[in-house]
Amino acid sequence: MTYKRILLKLSGESLMGDKQYGIDNKQVLQYAHDIKDVHDKGIEMAIVVGGGNIFRGLSAEKSGMDRAQADYMGMLATVINCMALQNALESIGVETRLQSAIKMEQICEPYIRRRAMHHLEERKIVIFGAGTGNPYFTTDTAASLRAIEIKADVVLKGTRVDGIYTADPEKDPSATRYENITYQEVYDKGLNVMDMTAITLCQENKLPIIVFDMNKPGNFMKIALGEPIGTLVKE
Template identity: 55%
Template sequence: MGNTYQRVLLKLSGEALMGDLSYGIDPTIVQYIAQEIAEVVSNGVQIAVVVGGGNIFRGIKGAAAGMDRATADYIGMIATVMNAMTLQDALEQAEIPTRVQTAIAMQEVAEPYIRRRAIRHLEKGRVVIFGAGSGNPFFTTDTTAALRAAEINAEVVFKATKVDGVYDSDPKVNPDAKRFRTLTYSHVLAHDLKVMDSTAIALCKDNNIPITVFDLSVRGNICRAVMGEPIGTIVGESCEVS
């Protein structure tokens, strides 16, 4: 099967890097993700990554514990850079050239986010990992994924999660929960389905960037998604609710 996409953006939650740990980074999981991304690169697809920081620090939880929300969000952004650097190391051990770009300047360890430079890296076959979110408090890394996807002209956002798609209710609570194969942006927003936060969905809708939600833990799924195999749930303008 030929490549369906030439340039994609992969959104990884911080929790995805924890594996079965309760906190932090599981090196085995990071190596597994790096191998999956390496397979995509070997197929000639340009891939950028946005990584969350919830495995280390989550701004909303910090704010709930009494911290100033903006301060908590900035700490969360710094946590994402730790994840980005860890993933970069694993990718480069797999001989995949990788650049980390951060929205908060950390010039000793990463490049600043510069859109044209990011695109040039992708054109040269490098993986680009975007750290520090959008650089703004009150915005999630989901929103960053939608924003960066639009900026670099990615054709699709892949959201890798711990479930195999989007359901009409929580499948862990309701054994009869129905998984959607396809959804419209409007349906996701109207029914407050937990795909990404509403700002991210609206950004993808405005820029007509489809979103595929799939299970990261199934080996080969990142490559399957990039090759256009019908896994998980696809959210798009031309999709029907099914």
């Protein structure tokens, strides 16, 4: 295997499948099987899930809601998604631990870095919910931060497109995909990969990012095997 420990970032929208809102259980179960296949190869794995399929803080702010309040609501949405993914994984025999940056003792552990690393060493998949626990920070930033804290080898951002393009491929058919790109090029070109805080964290800690299509079965395994799937962001 190319990596010993990875952090997988899934957007909330990716859990919708073909729906316009909420959670598509069929899609979540497909992700669970793909994750299990890679985990069974001996790779230690942590996961951060967004909440945009349920609630998006930035959108709520634009409609007049207080930004901090809206962001906390978004963090709660991520925990709902994390619970759905945890249920899917455990239904196929994968042992998991859900940790939240906001205390919710009845449903998950509080985030404790050393405990998370111990779970990983014991071959459990650790799912991180509630972002960083702070407003004004995205789940992309949470993914970069947790990846650095647990000493992951790479951040894998699973999306609905097969990498980073020169423009939005759903809107511009002439857009072309990058196979490799540097952090600085992401800044300079204003590409919508992750927010700038997340990119900066990865750049400063020399943590590579791979953006790939998680919806295509088998892609996740190909990345674990080192195949050039998606777009690699590094120095």
